[in-house]
Amino acid sequence: MSKNKNIHVVPRKGGWAVMKEGSARASGLHQTKAQATAAAKKIARRDVVEIVIHSRSGRLINSKMANAPLPPRDSNASLNSLMKPTLAPSDKARLWREWAASHPRNSRVMDDSAINRETIYGERG
Secondary structure (H helix, E strand, O other): OOOOOOEEEEEEOOEEEEEEOOOOOOOEEEOOHHHHHHHHHHHHHHHOOEEEEEOOOOOEEEEEEOOOOOOOOOOOHHHHHHHOOOOOHHHHHHHHHHHHHOOOOOOOOOOHHHOOHHHHHHHHO
């Protein structure tokens, strides 16, 4: 189990709380969701964890990496774990090989004539 736990922004009576995953006590209480999210980002960047944002009803609405400019697009958990800097290089290599092995090897390769300005943009080019 990872030492660092994700940070949750959750509704609380009269405001919003920032809580570490599995914790019963809030790391901070804020009047607005924006203030709570900003505080959560600081903690998440320091601890290299994700921010999980909940709606006023408590339902999950968003999850993002504070250190990544864009959220991971691939839903494959083993590939997403490559983004965590705490993995040893040998673990990253193993996970990469597992991810690559899960994809078909008989995919067609596009030739150079299929990838040029005219085929991409047509007459707009």
